[in-house]
Amino acid sequence: MSFPWAKQYEPKAPVMKWLDDRLPLPRLVYNAVGAGYPVPRNLNYFWNFGVLAGAALAIQIITGIVLAMHYSTDAATAFNSVEAIMRDVNAGWFLRYAHANGASMFFIVVYIHICRGLYYGSYKAPREMVWLLGVVIFLLMMATAFMGYVLPWGQMSFWGAQVITGFFSAIPLVGETIRIWLLGGYAPDAAALNRFFSLHYLLPFVIAGVIILHIWALHIPGSSNPAGVEVKGEQDTVPFHPYYTAKDGVGVGVFLLVFAIFLFFQPNLLGHPDNYIPANPLSTPAHIVPEWYFLPFYAILKSFTVDFILPAKLWGVLAMFGSILLLFFLPWLDTSPARTANHRPRYRAFLMVLLVDVLVLGYVGGAEPTKINVLIGQITTAYYFLHFLVILPIVSATERPKPVANSITEAVLKGKGGTAPAKSAIEGQPNPMPAE
Amino acid sequence: MTRIIAPLIGLGFAFVLVLGLFGTITTASEPATAEHEFHLKPKPVALASNGIFGKFDRQQLQRGFQVYKEVCAACHSISLVAFRDLAALGYSEAEVKAIANQWTTEQPSVNPETGEAATRKNLPSDKFPHVYPNEVAARAANNNAIPPDLSLMTKARPDGAAYVHSLLTGYQQPSAELMKEFPNFATPEGLYFNPYFPTLNLAMPQPLVSDGQVTYADGTNATVDQMAKDVTAFLVWTAEPKLEARHTAGLASVVFLIIFIALTIGAYKSVWRNVKH
Amino acid sequence: MASAENTVSPGESPRVHDDTVADPRRRDYLAIGAVAWAGVGAGVIALPLINSMNPSADVLALSTTEVDVSAIQPGQAIKASFRKQPLFVRNLTPEEINQANSVDAASLRDPQTLAERTKEGKTNWLVTLGVCTHLGCVPLGAGEGENKGPFGGYFCPCHGSAYDTAGRIRSGPAPTNLAVPDYEFSNDTTIVVG
Numbered sequence: 001m002s003f004p005w006a007k008q009y010e011p012k013a014p015v016m017k018w019l020d021d022r023l024p025l026p027r028l029v030y031n032a033v034g035a036g037y038p039v040p041r042n043l044n045y046f047w048n049f050g051v052l053a054g055a056a057l058a059i060q061i062i063t064g065i066v067l068a069m070h071y072s073t074d075a076a077t078a079f080n081s082v083e084a085i086m087r088d089v090n091a092g093w094f095l096r097y098a099h100a101n102g103a104s105m106f107f108i109v110v111y112i113h114i115c116r117g118l119y120y121g122s123y124k125a126p127r128e129m130v131w132l133l134g135v136v137i138f139l140l141m142m143a144t145a146f147m148g149y150v151l152p153w154g155q156m157s158f159w160g161a162q163v164i165t166g167f168f169s170a171i172p173l174v175g176e177t178i179r180i181w182l183l184g185g186y187a188p189d190a191a192a193l194n195r196f197f198s199l200h201y202l203l204p205f206v207i208a209g210v211i212i213l214h215i216w217a218l219h220i221p222g223s224s225n226p227a228g229v230e231v232k233g234e235q236d237t238v239p240f241h242p243y244y245t246a247k248d249g250v251g252v253g254v255f256l257l258v259f260a261i262f263l264f265f266q267p268n269l270l271g272h273p274d275n276y277i278p279a280n281p282l283s284t285p286a287h288i289v290p291e292w293y294f295l296p297f298y299a300i301l302k303s304f305t306v307d308f309i310l311p312a313k314l315w316g317v318l319a320m321f322g323s324i325l326l327l328f329f330l331p332w333l334d335t336s337p338a339r340t341a342n343h344r345p346r347y348r349a350f351l352m353v354l355l356v357d358v359l360v361l362g363y364v365g366g367a368e369p370t371k372i373n374v375l376i377g378q379i380t381t382a383y384y385f386l387h388f389l390v391i392l393p394i395v396s397a398t399e400r401p402k403p404v405a406n407s408i409t410e411a412v413l414k415g416k417g418g419t420a421p422a423k424s425a426i427e428g429q430p431n432p433m434p435a436e
Numbered sequence: 437m438t439r440i441i442a443p444l445i446g447l448g449f450a451f452v453l454v455l456g457l458f459g460t461i462t463t464a465s466e467p468a469t470a471e472h473e474f475h476l477k478p479k480p481v482a483l484a485s486n487g488i489f490g491k492f493d494r495q496q497l498q499r500g501f502q503v504y505k506e507v508c509a510a511c512h513s514i515s516l517v518a519f520r521d522l523a524a525l526g527y528s529e530a531e532v533k534a535i536a537n538q539w540t541t542e543q544p545s546v547n548p549e550t551g552e553a554a555t556r557k558n559l560p561s562d563k564f565p566h567v568y569p570n571e572v573a574a575r576a577a578n579n580n581a582i583p584p585d586l587s588l589m590t591k592a593r594p595d596g597a598a599y600v601h602s603l604l605t606g607y608q609q610p611s612a613e614l615m616k617e618f619p620n621f622a623t624p625e626g627l628y629f630n631p632y633f634p635t636l637n638l639a640m641p642q643p644l645v646s647d648g649q650v651t652y653a654d655g656t657n658a659t660v661d662q663m664a665k666d667v668t669a670f671l672v673w674t675a676e677p678k679l680e681a682r683h684t685a686g687l688a689s690v691v692f693l694i695i696f697i698a699l700t701i702g703a704y705k706s707v708w709r710n711v712k713h
Numbered sequence: 714m715a716s717a718e719n720t721v722s723p724g725e726s727p728r729v730h731d732d733t734v735a736d737p738r739r740r741d742y743l744a745i746g747a748v749a750w751a752g753v754g755a756g757v758i759a760l761p762l763i764n765s766m767n768p769s770a771d772v773l774a775l776s777t778t779e780v781d782v783s784a785i786q787p788g789q790a791i792k793a794s795f796r797k798q799p800l801f802v803r804n805l806t807p808e809e810i811n812q813a814n815s816v817d818a819a820s821l822r823d824p825q826t827l828a829e830r831t832k833e834g835k836t837n838w839l840v841t842l843g844v845c846t847h848l849g850c851v852p853l854g855a856g857e858g859e860n861k862g863p864f865g866g867y868f869c870p871c872h873g874s875a876y877d878t879a880g881r882i883r884s885g886p887a888p889t890n891l892a893v894p895d896y897e898f899s900n901d902t903t904i905v906v907g
Contacts, residue, residue, distance in 0.1 A: 041713045066762050070769075083516045083588070086678070088770040091761030093678040094685065238711055242744065246700070246707040249747055253697035260693060264686025265488050268591060276592035276675075277584075286634065305456040315452055322449070332438040374460045382453040389446025393439050412712050520774050561774035692754060699747035706743050 002031065002219065003038045005234040032215060038237035039244055040225035042412045046120075047223070047244075048251030049113040054211065055252055056106035059259075061204050063099040071151065073197040075190045078153035079278045097267040103145050104270045105259045107293035110138065119351060121339035122224045128331040129217040135327045137210050142294070142324075144203040147196040149291055150188070154275030159288045161188040161196070167301075170317040187281055227411035228340035229404050236408035287368060295365030296358050297323060302369060303381040319381065326388050333393050338401030346399045350391050357383045470618045474611070476631040478598035483669050488687065491680050492673055494526040499652050500670025501525060503663045506650045507643050508586065509540075511578065513566045516587035517674050520560040524677060532560050541565045579626045581639030590668070590675040597672050599632065604664035606632040607642040776907045782838065783902035790855040792843060795894060795906045799843030801855045801867070802904065805878060810836060812865060813879035823889045827879040830893050840896050840904060841880040845869040847887035852876060867891065 009030040011017040020026055030036040070089050072081035085092035114134070117123055123131035146164055150157045165182050169175040184191030222231055231237055238244075262269065270292055274285040290298050297320050304315035326333075341348035357380045364377040405411035484493035501522070504514070519536035523529065542555035543562050558565065567583070568574035574582045590596035607630050614621060623629045627637040647659045656662060672679070778795045782802055785791055790803035805813070813827040831839060843851050847869065853859040854867035854876075862868025863884065864877035874885030881890040896906040 041711055043713075062762065066765055069766065080516070084769070084771065087516065087521070088772075090764045090767050090769060092765060092769070093682060094761050095765060097682075238713075242707045243711070246704040246744065249700035249751075250697065250704050253693055253700050257690065257693040257697065260686060260689040264682050264689060267682070273592050273594050273596065276588040303453060303456065306452070306459045308452050308455055312456075315449075319449055322445070326442070326445075329438050329442060333442055335439070371460060371463065371465050375457065378453045378457045378460060382450040385446045385449040389442040390450075393443060518771065518774065520770070561771070561777075692750075692757075696747065696750050696754065699743060699750050702743040703747045 002036070003222065003231065003234070003237065005237075006031070006038050007035050007239060009034075009036055032219065033240055033245075035239040035241045037219065037222075037240040038231070038234070039223050039240050040227075040231055040236055040408050041238045041243075042225050042227055042408050043223065043244070043247075044226050045247075045251065046112065046116040046226075048248055049109050049116060051248040052109045052251055052255045053106065053113055055255065056102060056109050057204065057207060057211070059102045060099060060106060061208070063095050063102060064201070064204065067095050067099055068201060071197075073151075073194050075153060075193050075279070078151065078193060082152045094263075097263050099148075100271060101259065101262045101267060103148065104262070104291070104293065105255070106141065107145070109255065110141065111293070114138070115355070118354075119341045119348075120224060120226055121228065121334070121336075121341070123331045124334065124339055125331065126221040127218070127224060129220075130214060131331060132328060133210055133214040133217055135324070137207055137214060138327075139324065140203055140207045140210065144200060144207065145291065145293065147200040147203075149275075150193065150196045151200060152275060153193065153279045155277045155279055155285050156272045156275040156288065158188055158279035158281065159284055160290060161192060163288065164290075165192075167317045167320070170311070170314040172314070188279075189281075224339070225408055226340060226342070227405050227408050228338060228343055229406070229408060229411065232407045233409075289366050292362070292366070295363075296361035297365070299361040299365035299377045300381045300384065302365070303374070303377040305374065305378075319385070323384060326385075330388065330392075333388060334396045335393065336396035336399065336401060338404060343401040343404055344395075344399055345402070347392070347395050350387060350395060353383070354387045357387070468617075470614060470621050471635050473617070474614045474631055475634060475636060476602070476606070478595050478602035478632055481598045481601040481665060481668060483597060483665070483672060485669065485672050485679055488683060490683055493669065495654055495656075496666050496669045497525045497673050498527070499654065499656060499663075500666035500668070500673075502652065503644075503650055503667040504586070504670055507663075508667065509567070511567060511583040511640075512586045513583075514564045514587045514674050515566055515585050516563065517677075518561065518563045519558055521677060525673070529560075536560050536562065539565070541567055544569075579639060583640070586671055586674065588675045590671045592675075596675070597668050600671055601664050601668040602632040603630060603638075604644050604667070605661055606630050610636075778906045779899070780904045780906065781902060782904055787837065789857075792855050793906075795842070799851050799855075800894070800906060801839070801841050801843045801880075801891070803839040803841075803855065803880075805837045805839055809865065809878040813877060813881075816877065816881075822882050825879070825881060825890055830879055830881075830890070832898065835898060838898075838904075839878075839880055840906070841891035841893055843867075844892065845871065845874055845887055846882065846889045846891065847872055847874050847885070852891070 009020065009024075009027040011020045011026065016026055027036075067085065070081065070085045070092060072078055082096065085096050087093075089095075117131065117134070146160065150161045161183075165179050165188070168182060169179040171178060180186060182192075183189075184195065222237075225231075272289065272291075274288070277285075289295065300323050301316040301320040304312045304319060306312055308315070310318075336344055336347065338344050341351050360376060360380045361384065364373050364380065367373045405414065484491060484496065504512075519532055519539070522532050522535060527535065536558040539558045543558050543565050545554050545556040546552070547554040566585075568577060571582060590600055593599045607628060610621060610623070610629050611631075623637045627639055628641055629636060630638055644660045644663050647657075649660075650658050650663060652658050676682075776796055778793060778800070780791075780793045780800070780802055782791075782804070785802060785804045787804045787806045788809070790801055793800040793802060810827065818824045818826045827836060827839075830841075831837075843855060845852050848871065850869050850871035852862075852867035852869040852874070854861040860868050860870075862875035864875050866876040866878045866880055866883075868875050869885065869887065872886050874887035875883050876887075876891055877883050879890075880893075882888070894906050896904050899905045
């Protein structure tokens, strides 16, 4: 499942050889994230974010396991147990702020990772399965994050659970029954809190499992790269270790620095003050909003205001789920032969509009529903769907892409003002696949 | 198939949104409200704990605790804080014990002879007791408004510290502009006007009324503003008692990570030194 | 483009991937430094994670217990709670004291005299943790009518350890006497444990 020139694992220590003969775990790691995985030599820093997402998940799982040792899953004591973690548990404040801000960091990293995929066409053949698994991970992350936000049992926790389970009541006929089944009651209470905790603990391990599939699927064709041309020979690649482990080291350092600044100096900036008020089933906060990473989707939900065949509420819920589910069809909506937006100026312009569009959606999602905000939300929501479902198919079918470099090596050396080598970058082998 | 159905779905959503757009345009704008136009953002308040190097001013926290004890504690609990936590304000073990022992509201307990509900004196290991035994009692005693617990107040409101300080010092008469624009504006019976409160009228009467309302042990002049600032500082501490540890750990982490980044950049450069990319 | 394919670019080493070529020491130095620094960081981060599992401040705050002993008649014992563990406070009768003192302490598994296990002038007050030193069961003998075992003190039903009237191990698998916690009499009728 790799390039023919990939290095083979040769255990040095006798114990590793013994292990490798019986359970080739070291070989698996070596081929997955070691010197045995040849990676295009021209990856830029946007390719760091996959590893960073993995680091963020690891941080969430480690801090989460320790927090679960102190948390009480009971509607009467959950809020106070979180405060006991903040006040009495040794370094509890650190764990809890790390976990809460870690969720935000995870989403920032994953959003950049998704944008990288959109811009450089990482979803295109032969990497469709990598993309599809990525969307599955994203959905699991959203479910996990939502259920985690319910656990402190503050006002936003409670009303978030109320509103989000309310989505399901939009389903005709059986909606209310499903909602009551999800909550185990008529409103969020002990039953809902317990099942959310159970699933919040379970899903990260499911995510870890899907990540393994995601990486497995990635290793079949190998990593994509910013030149938009597939690997043609050994001179196009470098071994993952030490080249990209070193580069990812820098990425992890910068990521942790940003994380630390939030964690230690603005730990509540990305949260909401109302969640420091214990849940009160009889009083809704004046202005309820989800966590920042859900705001664009929340804006889509809010933008459907008229009944047309279906009730407005159902349109909103369909559109909100649709806005994520349409990502599953992206590899088949984009028919352009070119891979990266760099070679598709018109598509790139629309993609940049989409980026701004989603940021505006995020703003609208968190803003009060004044007339002007609702208008902006409706326009930006319409663009979101038109972009993926109408503009992208048309532009990708009609736009003539700019010429692509013949090989990664050529693209690299051209970019650096040098000239392309005739020989392989490795040990003087001839280029196995001469360009043109 | 995808490429036929997808545009139809996209246009369908867009069509419904355009319908909604017309609906939105034709609805009348919300009428302006006094809350919307005359609600003030809190004034910034300078506290020693602000900023990345912020530390608590323990003298101020003790003064703030005194204001809490003598003014706020009649109605508001700080039930997430324990008496033992007061040691962090610089009180000795004996002082903490005395404060707990002399606290007016006692801890709920059980009579060891009869098993009936009773109360006992507070111990340092106890949390500050609730002022009212339950919500019904709190409502009954306060004109149907529940005095909120103050433990987390400075984190439970946007810009919480500034909000508490502004609210405490912000009681006033409705301004002339307000009355001019909303001639029918009136503060309902039993409520008090305060432009820093989201609905402009709140159930709490002005708690800090006059200079010298408390007599500070350290001789600080107890102006209303000083008392408001001190109790704000105290409530920042009750909400975030580990603030100093957080700042210290943060500075250490940032220094550590900058060195780490420098090392990894060096390693990265030297690993890649012979490869153009 | 094709013509350029046949020249080796300046600065392009023909053996880029071979780590052993060209100044290996500089590379190793920085890479090892970065990895070692990360290791230090991981170690430091592990400390709060591990420390968080130690007793929290609210648990430590309960580590002092006051016991009122005024109602305990000679021959009786009460069970109190100290750090969420049972605490036995026993008012020994003169016979029980004699029984304890009549044993040669040196002959015991865990040699201690009754005087060493009680406060001076208060030798009738035996204060011990009600935790068998074998594997942590609560011995019988403090409650009214419970089996005090062959030595008249406490008897652990789990594995048959028998303690005498001074709470010393006399038979069975337990290795040491019942633990005496730190305590003092704050007045004649009140014990402060911890």
